[in-house]
Amino acid sequence: MKQFIIFVKKEFRHIFRDRKSLLIIIMMPIVQIILFGFALTNEIKNSNIAVLDNAKDEASRAIIQRLDASRYFNVTRYLHASQDIEAAFKSGTVRLVVVFQPDFRESLMHSGKAQVQLIADASDPNTATTVTNYAGNIISDYQKEMSPQVQPPYSIRPEIRMLYNPQLKGAYNFVPGVMAMILILISAMMTSVAIVREKEINTMEVLLVSPLKPLLFILSKAIPYVFLSLVNVSTILLVSVTLLEVPINGSLLLLMGESFLFILTSVSLGLMISNLTKTQQEAQMFSLMTLMLPTLLLGGFMFPIESMPLPLQIISNIVPSKWFFLIVKDVMIKGLGFSAVWKESLVLVGMTLFLLAVSFKKFKTRLA
Amino acid sequence: MKETVIKAERLTKKFGDFTATNQISFEVEKGEIFGFLGANGAGKTTAMRMLCGLSIPSSGNATVAGYDVYKQTELIKQNIGYMSQKFSLYEDLTVKENIRFYAGIYGMGSAEIKTKMNALLQQLQMTAEENSLVGSLPLGWKQKLAFSVAILHEPKIVFLDEPTGGVDPVTRREFWNLIYEAAEKGITVFVTTHYMDEAEYCNRISIMVDGKIEALDTPHNLKTIFHASSMDEVFLQLARGAKRTAD
Numbered sequence: 001m002k003q004f005i006i007f008v009k010k011e012f013r014h015i016f017r018d019r020k021s022l023l024i025i026i027m028m029p030i031v032q033i034i035l036f037g038f039a040l041t042n043e044i045k046n047s048n049i050a051v052l053d054n055a056k057d058e059a060s061r062a063i064i065q066r067l068d069a070s071r072y073f074n075v076t077r078y079l080h081a082s083q084d085i086e087a088a089f090k091s092g093t094v095r096l097v098v099v100f101q102p103d104f105r106e107s108l109m110h111s112g113k114a115q116v117q118l119i120a121d122a123s124d125p126n127t128a129t130t131v132t133n134y135a136g137n138i139i140s141d142y143q144k145e146m147s148p149q150v151q152p153p154y155s156i157r158p159e160i161r162m163l164y165n166p167q168l169k170g171a172y173n174f175v176p177g178v179m180a181m182i183l184i185l186i187s188a189m190m191t192s193v194a195i196v197r198e199k200e201i202n203t204m205e206v207l208l209v210s211p212l213k214p215l216l217f218i219l220s221k222a223i224p225y226v227f228l229s230l231v232n233v234s235t236i237l238l239v240s241v242t243l244l245e246v247p248i249n250g251s252l253l254l255l256m257g258e259s260f261l262f263i264l265t266s267v268s269l270g271l272m273i274s275n276l277t278k279t280q281q282e283a284q285m286f287s288l289m290t291l292m293l294p295t296l297l298l299g300g301f302m303f304p305i306e307s308m309p310l311p312l313q314i315i316s317n318i319v320p321s322k323w324f325f326l327i328v329k330d331v332m333i334k335g336l337g338f339s340a341v342w343k344e345s346l347v348l349v350g351m352t353l354f355l356l357a358v359s360f361k362k363f364k365t366r367l368a
Numbered sequence: 369m370k371e372t373v374i375k376a377e378r379l380t381k382k383f384g385d386f387t388a389t390n391q392i393s394f395e396v397e398k399g400e401i402f403g404f405l406g407a408n409g410a411g412k413t414t415a416m417r418m419l420c421g422l423s424i425p426s427s428g429n430a431t432v433a434g435y436d437v438y439k440q441t442e443l444i445k446q447n448i449g450y451m452s453q454k455f456s457l458y459e460d461l462t463v464k465e466n467i468r469f470y471a472g473i474y475g476m477g478s479a480e481i482k483t484k485m486n487a488l489l490q491q492l493q494m495t496a497e498e499n500s501l502v503g504s505l506p507l508g509w510k511q512k513l514a515f516s517v518a519i520l521h522e523p524k525i526v527f528l529d530e531p532t533g534g535v536d537p538v539t540r541r542e543f544w545n546l547i548y549e550a551a552e553k554g555i556t557v558f559v560t561t562h563y564m565d566e567a568e569y570c571n572r573i574s575i576m577v578d579g580k581i582e583a584l585d586t587p588h589n590l591k592t593i594f595h596a597s598s599m600d601e602v603f604l605q606l607a608r609g610a611k612r613t614a615d
Contacts, residue, residue, distance in 0.1 A: 002475070003472060006473065010465070017461075202454040202455065205422070206452055209448065211442065211474065
């Protein structure tokens with residue numbers, strides 16, 4: 001036990017003496033959350049749009065005003081002829097052009113068939129779809145207000161409710177994603193680097209000749225990073241709740257417990273990597289390639305897994321982040337209990353046990 | 369009566385088709401400084417690793433401090449000290465922190481560590497540097513410190529794997545003074561080297577060529593047998609027949 005405390009103390013010394021790395025470990029989650037929260041958002045806010053108003057009547061002006069007043073759009077240009085439309089897009093300053101037919105109000109009042117054309121810049125297809133949807137909604141809202149009494153017979157009117165995230169905030173999706181990414185990065189990469197470092201500076205040999213038990217060595221290496229990762233989970237949650245207004249709907253205890261489980265999985269991955277690599281650089285590159293990329297691409301938080309080709313969907317099952325991402329979404333956003341995430345948790349437990357077993361086996365053979 | 373602390377009988381290690389050490393046999397007595405000489409790749413490090421419990425022999429027998437290298441490696445580990453070829457202290461820890469860490473790993477108590485650490489720092493004249501990072505010390509100091517740390521827990525045997533690589537002759541001499549002091553305290557020293565002047569400092573030496581021990585005796589006797597004026601000549605006569613080239 002005393003050996004263990006001495007070893008853990010030494011590990012903390014290594015970490016605290018390397019101020020730069022420590023700062024990165026502590027600040028990285030905050031920077032990532034802020035980056036994803038404010039810069040890399042996939043919500044559309046304040047898009048510039050142009051208007052070609054051929055009607056210039058009460059109704060068209062009312063709609064333009066509403067578009068401009070919404071938080072999605074700013075009407076920045078008024079076009080005068082249809083030739084101007086292409087020029088407006090080519091200037092690259094507008095995402096959407098709204099065109100009203102002449103006699104817009106007349107047609108609306110009398111024939112009930114007024115036409116508005118929405119022309120979007122689809123070089124970015126996702127944005128184009130989103131802006132046209134937003135604009136379409138604003139226009140139909142106006143129509144409903146104009147003639148609430150008119151109910152066309154037998155019309156099906158879908159009523160849409162966005163559960164768990166009524167404002168469709170991107171943060172609800174990326175906070176769990178960033179958590180998965182940070183934890184796997186800190187726990188796995190740093191643990192592997194810390195172990196490989198002993199090989200590189202040759203202290204490993206001396207430790208192997210000493211009476212120190214391998215299990216103790218591995219535990220002492222992992223503990224500081226487990227601790228730092230828990231600190232990271234807390235900062236991420238704190239920043240999300242205060243700055244991004246993402247609520248923790250489920251049990252905080254369950255969330256922390258699941259995070260702890262995922263940290264253990266990541267640490268075992270780190271152990272595995274430390275067995276496969278010889279230098280710190282190798283360990284770092286290996287971690288980035290085998291952990292970061294799959295987490296980003298197959299973790300489900302950047303790209304939906306359901307729309308991937310089948311082979312990739314199957315591969316995504318071995319990415320631990322995928323399971324953790326699902327768990328965090330269920331617990332934190334949907335507010336579900338353990339009964340909803342026990343399967344995912346079991347997968348993580350299984351992965352951890354498997355990785356630990358393999359790592360210990362490999363570690364022991366190094367002694368022989 | 370002399371007490372045997374290391375005993376190797378036809379100790380062999382094979383890596384696939386390659387026989388790193390080929391049936392080597394020798395005995396080392398308590399308090400002896402036993403030199404293990406050989407060109408790079410002759411099998412010195414492999415032999416030493418088997419004795420330290422880092423590597424399991426392919427065949428043959430050996431006991432270290434009375435314990436079997438196959439079954440009792442944990443007991444061996446408690447009774448030996450080890451200093452590796454490359455420098456092996458933590459550069460980002462201070463002198464004191466390094467001493468405390470290694471002493472703690474060997475299960476020494478805090479009070480014992482404190483007394484021994486102070487004595488050690490005085491002996492090495494490093495009391496003024498006790499709170500300096502090891503990375504900031506000159507190489508010679510680091511090496512002396514590493515050796516002192518390796519014997520701080522008073523092992524029966526200390527294994528030194530080319531401990532003086534890259535050190536200037538003056539520091540090397542000082543380093544050997546430390547080795548003599550340790551031997552006087554009854555610690556058996558098992559040292560590999562390829563510096564022939566160091567070989568002269570040993571009580572007995574074995575010379576390995578291509579995984580086999582080709583000669584084993586005191587430096588004086590070896591020089592007589594080979595009609596040589598220095599260990600250098602003895603070694604060259606033996607090594608000329610080597611088939612393995614250094615890596």
